[in-house]
Amino acid sequence: MTKPPHTSLPQPPDLAAGTLLRLRAGDWHHSHDLPCTAYCDMTVTRVHAGVTRADGGHLWVRVTGHDHPTCSWASAEPHAPCVELMVRLDVLQRHAR
Ligand SMILES: [Zn+2]
Secondary structure, eight states: OOOOTTOOOOOOOOOOTTOEEEEOTTSEEESSOOOOOSSEEEEEEEEEEEEEEEETTEEEEEEEEEETTTTOTTTSOOOSOOEEEEEEHHHHHHHHO
């Protein structure tokens, strides 16, 4: 995969839709005002590889998906992603293993 010439940002892992992210304090922060606590479990809909930000010595990637378990795939009606967070790149890489 080619990278834009103006950046050396590592490419975020392409997590499969439905991957469960178990996020703890420091792993993520809001990109919008969302009622999430320090502990946030979500299922991934999409990793937005083009939306990254360097802050506090970490790289953050925008991830959209659904709250877990209230939006589990089995019980919830299909709807647009209801969770949108900036997640630390190394946390995404940890979940990609
Ligand atoms: Zn949802």
